[in-house]
Amino acid sequence: MSLKEESVPMPQQDPSDRVENFDEVPLGYVREAALEEAERCLQCDPAPCIEGCPVGIDIPKFIDQLKREDFQGSINTIKESNNLPAVCGRVCPQEEQCQEVCTLGESFEPVSIGRLERFAADWERDHGSVDNAVEASREGKIAIVGSGPAGLTAASDLRKLGYEVTVFEQFHQSGGVLVYGIPEFRLPNEVVEREVDNLREMGVEIEPNTVVGRLFTVDDLLEGDRVDKYDAVFLGTGAGLPYFLDLPGENLNGIYSANEFLTRVNLMRAFKFPEYDTPVKVGKRVATIGGGNVAMDSARTALRLGADSSIVIYRRSEAQMPARDEEIQHAREEGIDFRLLRNPTRFKGDNGRVEKVECVKMELGEPDESGRPRPIPKEGSEFDIPVDNVIIAIGNSPHPLIPRTTDGLETRDRGTIKANASGRTTREGVWAGGDIVTGAATVIRAMGAGKTAAADIHGWLSSQDGWK
Amino acid sequence: MRKIIEKTKVGDGVWEYELEAPLIAEASDPGQFVILRLHEKGERIPLTIADTNLEEGTITIVVQSAGKSTIELNQEFSKGEAIHDLAGPLGNPSEIENYGTVAVIGGGVGIALIYPIARALSEAGNHVISIIGAQSADKLFFQDRIAGVSDEVIVTTDDGSAGRKGFTSDAFRDVLESKNIDKSWAIGPVMMMKVCQEVAEEFDTELVVSLNTVMVDGTGMCGGCRVEVDGEARFACVDGPEFPGSAVDFDLLAQRTDIYEEEEECALDQFLEGESK
Ligand SMILES: Cc1cc2nc3c(=O)[nH]c(=O)nc-3n(C[C@H](O)[C@H](O)[C@H](O)COP(=O)(O)OP(=O)(O)OC[C@H]3O[C@@H](n4cnc5c(N)ncnc54)[C@H](O)[C@@H]3O)c2cc1C
Ligand SMILES: Cc1cc2nc3c(=O)[nH]c(=O)nc-3n(C[C@H](O)[C@H](O)[C@H](O)COP(=O)(O)OP(=O)(O)OC[C@H]3O[C@@H](n4cnc5c(N)ncnc54)[C@H](O)[C@@H]3O)c2cc1C
Ligand code: SF4
Ligand code: SF4
Ligand code: FES
Numbered sequence: 001m002s003l004k005e006e007s008v009p010m011p012q013q014d015p016s017d018r019v020e021n022f023d024e025v026p027l028g029y030v031r032e033a034a035l036e037e038a039e040r041c042l043q044c045d046p047a048p049c050i051e052g053c054p055v056g057i058d059i060p061k062f063i064d065q066l067k068r069e070d071f072q073g074s075i076n077t078i079k080e081s082n083n084l085p086a087v088c089g090r091v092c093p094q095e096e097q098c099q100e101v102c103t104l105g106e107s108f109e110p111v112s113i114g115r116l117e118r119f120a121a122d123w124e125r126d127h128g129s130v131d132n133a134v135e136a137s138r139e140g141k142i143a144i145v146g147s148g149p150a151g152l153t154a155a156s157d158l159r160k161l162g163y164e165v166t167v168f169e170q171f172h173q174s175g176g177v178l179v180y181g182i183p184e185f186r187l188p189n190e191v192v193e194r195e196v197d198n199l200r201e202m203g204v205e206i207e208p209n210t211v212v213g214r215l216f217t218v219d220d221l222l223e224g225d226r227v228d229k230y231d232a233v234f235l236g237t238g239a240g241l242p243y244f245l246d247l248p249g250e251n252l253n254g255i256y257s258a259n260e261f262l263t264r265v266n267l268m269r270a271f272k273f274p275e276y277d278t279p280v281k282v283g284k285r286v287a288t289i290g291g292g293n294v295a296m297d298s299a300r301t302a303l304r305l306g307a308d309s310s311i312v313i314y315r316r317s318e319a320q321m322p323a324r325d326e327e328i329q330h331a332r333e334e335g336i337d338f339r340l341l342r343n344p345t346r347f348k349g350d351n352g353r354v355e356k357v358e359c360v361k362m363e364l365g366e367p368d369e370s371g372r373p374r375p376i377p378k379e380g381s382e383f384d385i386p387v388d389n390v391i392i393a394i395g396n397s398p399h400p401l402i403p404r405t406t407d408g409l410e411t412r413d414r415g416t417i418k419a420n421a422s423g424r425t426t427r428e429g430v431w432a433g434g435d436i437v438t439g440a441a442t443v444i445r446a447m448g449a450g451k452t453a454a455a456d457i458h459g460w461l462s463s464q465d466g467w468k
Numbered sequence: 469m470r471k472i473i474e475k476t477k478v479g480d481g482v483w484e485y486e487l488e489a490p491l492i493a494e495a496s497d498p499g500q501f502v503i504l505r506l507h508e509k510g511e512r513i514p515l516t517i518a519d520t521n522l523e524e525g526t527i528t529i530v531v532q533s534a535g536k537s538t539i540e541l542n543q544e545f546s547k548g549e550a551i552h553d554l555a556g557p558l559g560n561p562s563e564i565e566n567y568g569t570v571a572v573i574g575g576g577v578g579i580a581l582i583y584p585i586a587r588a589l590s591e592a593g594n595h596v597i598s599i600i601g602a603q604s605a606d607k608l609f610f611q612d613r614i615a616g617v618s619d620e621v622i623v624t625t626d627d628g629s630a631g632r633k634g635f636t637s638d639a640f641r642d643v644l645e646s647k648n649i650d651k652s653w654a655i656g657p658v659m660m661m662k663v664c665q666e667v668a669e670e671f672d673t674e675l676v677v678s679l680n681t682v683m684v685d686g687t688g689m690c691g692g693c694r695v696e697v698d699g700e701a702r703f704a705c706v707d708g709p710e711f712p713g714s715a716v717d718f719d720l721l722a723q724r725t726d727i728y729e730e731e732e733e734c735a736l737d738q739f740l741e742g743e744s745k
Pocket of ligand 2: 501513514515516517529530531532533534535536537538539577580581679680681682683709725726732733736
């Protein structure tokens with residue numbers, strides 16, 4: 001049987017339809033497509049793809065099971081290493097991870113590992129039987145702060161080991177960026193809700209509306225003063241504080257941080273206003289500033305909320321854009337207009353509302369610390385772009401609340417919590433992982449950190465070795 | 469789910485609630501607020517913690533009907549029912565110490581918001597002069613409670629139906645003319661706080677204001693609540709809500725509070741239409 005050079009394409013919603021709705025864009029493989037794609041895997045031994053996956057899924061094994069139509073076995077294999085496969089199959093930057101090192105990729109298109117993972121996860125949703133309950137069989141209570149991918153993963157692993165686990169989340173809904181940031185058309189909140197329900201069925205307690213550092217502190221959790229006493233605490237509080245540009249006019253009405261814009265739409269469901277009470281205001285011309293996934297998500301969301309034109313302003317060129325290629329391509333297909341090598345210098349508007357973004361043209365110079373060419377403004381090249389809304393998507397920093405209210409918890413200069421390779425912080429009994437340690441990164445890296453910390457928490461609680 | 473233990477009407481369109489929230493009651497200090505969401509489709513609205521009861525494990529909030537969510541709460545939710553979500557305490561507590569003689573000014577629903585501050589200032593040993601004002605007598609509330617924690621109380625109404633006719637800022641000016649005030653607080657509509665600040669400036673005295681910006685999360689992660697203080701963007705929910713009045717750009721604040729005017733009207737109309745069916 002001859003090997004197919006190209007991977008089986010993923011069916012998608014047509015661009016002209018999808019800008020009218022918030023439904024998922026990639027529709028997922030049907031059974032036949034999944035089987036055909038699984039057929040392409042060479043079953044390498046050793047398999048480089050496993051190394052490429054931050055949580056080390058046994059990829060050849062799950063693909064082989066899938067190929068033999070043992071779908072339950074396939075999803076079970078994935079879940080041994082990854083408790084959020086429906087999420088990762090959708091939003092992992094596979095092209096830089098498992099698929100980048102796929103042997104097949106040396107000559108042809110790599111195996112679409114992420115799509116197969118999504119297929120297996122969705123199969124389980126539709127057909128599988130999940131028996132989740134886990135007995136609390138071991139001494140030890142563990143508190144998880146934050147219910148993003150890092151916290152959910154740590155909670156799941158520790159529960160499987162038999163510990164009593166409680167997750168404290170400041171929002172009314174669990175999932176972190178997965179529910180408030182990433183839009184419905186890439187990751188429906190319902191997919192995340194299902195994963196959180198699974199955790200609950202396993203016996204993990206989830207306490208929403210709990211702002212740790214305000215309602216009680218990490219010290220309280222360890223000392224058991226005002227709340228139950230916990231033997232270990234894992235911090236997975238993410239990097240949720242939006243950066244602004246610090247430019248004149250930035251507080252004019254009509255200028256959002258991407259966090260505010262996306263939170264209103266995704267978490268608070270403003271796309272269904274007034275059925276839901278939270279509004280969002282989108283005019284005819286929307287400009288998003290930034291070049292990452294968050295910028296693509298914002299610009300595409302604006303289009304779906306009725307903007308006639310949605311542009312992305314980015315200070316370098318396309319090659320340096322940090323967004324995934326697939327996201328950029330999806331944005332293009334939908335009609336997002338890219339204004340590259342442009343940087344905003346001020347916001348203008350008379351009646352308190354933003355009306356124009358003044359931009360300066362940029363050229364690329366020598367590489368800077370990040371290794372990317374440094375953008376240099378071309379003097380005198382300023383010009384105005386008329387806008388009704390601006391969305392600022394230039395990144396997020398960690399929240400200072402927990403470090404500020406926890407004894408002996410040290411941070412690095414950008415406010416990230418100091419932690420060693422196992423996730424141990426400078427405070428005995430406290431681990432941290434995910435964006436709060438690395439700064440804004442990826443879902444799967446946050447999950448990897450949650451896993452590593454869970455294993456180390458188990459090791460520490462079992463042996464009571466010294467804290468280093 | 470948070471149970472409504474008690475619900476009492478305290479003024480025209482103003483209701484007081486006691487909510488079951490033992491941990492919040494224990495953790496909160498004067499000046500802090502909660503965010504609540506009425507039901508699964510509700511928005512997150514910030515409300516100040518007006519009082520706490522540690523024995524009962526409750527907090528008190530006072531809610532003035534302003535738009536869809538506050539009217540829905542005041543009209544539809546009864547004693548014994550539950551509110552879907554309640555998170556807090558949020559924001560920084562007021563800086564309470566013995567300053568000497570202090571003035572606290574509350575306008576409209578701001579009366580409820582200055583009550584815990586006045587009480588704490590009084591407990592810290594200050595001579596407390598409270599100035600409370602509303603449009604008319606039927607909109608006034610909490611007079612007894614305020615009197616209980618103040619050394620002097622001045623009541624004003626815009627139409628003169630109770631207390632002296634005029635604005636709280638007029639009364640504030642009179643107080644400053646006759647007494648040496650060490651520090652003051654003003655909480656109420658943006659316009660009121662702006663004018664009080666102008667008065668404070670004339671007398672070169674320190675005034676603290678509490679900023680009621682539009683909020684989403686209340687935890688510092690959206691920037692929707694940003695205000696300009698000393699020319700810099702600050703987040704009212706985590707850097708405030710109290711700021712020195714002298715540093716606040718009130719005009720920008722007023723603008724930002726009106727961002728969603730049209731949408732708010734739309735939501736309210738829909739709600740009221742549903743009501744009348
Ligand atoms: C719009 C957007 C799109 C993205 N797209 C992708 C993508 O396509 N692929 C990808 O791999 N990555 C993507 N990312 C990045 C990815 O989502 C993050 O790296 C990941 O979610 C980090 O996980 P985390 O668990 O560390 O933190 P988070 O997901 O940020 O979760 C932290 C949780 O902690 C809670 N919390 C914070 N402080 C407290 C407190 N004091 N008390 C209680 N709870 C608290 C927060 O409310 C939140 O729920 C995207 C990010 C954004 C914003
Ligand atoms: C820190 C803080 C503490 C507050 N404490 C109290 C309190 O103790 N009691 C009380 O009755 N109100 C309080 N408010 C105001 C209250 O949050 C708003 O009245 C409420 O969110 C309005 O919601 P709505 O749907 O009823 O009205 P909307 O239809 O949303 O708005 C109606 C009117 O209220 C204004 N408004 C909208 N949102 C806000 C907001 N977040 N803050 C201020 N004004 C707003 C609008 O400009 C509009 O004029 C507080 C606000 C903040 C920020
Ligand atoms: S979790 Fe991500 S990196 Fe790992 S196999 Fe799945 S798609 Fe690849
Ligand atoms: S490297 Fe590629 S071809 Fe080889 S086992 Fe992994 S997925 Fe299959
Ligand atoms: S309400 Fe979102 S940052 Fe203050």
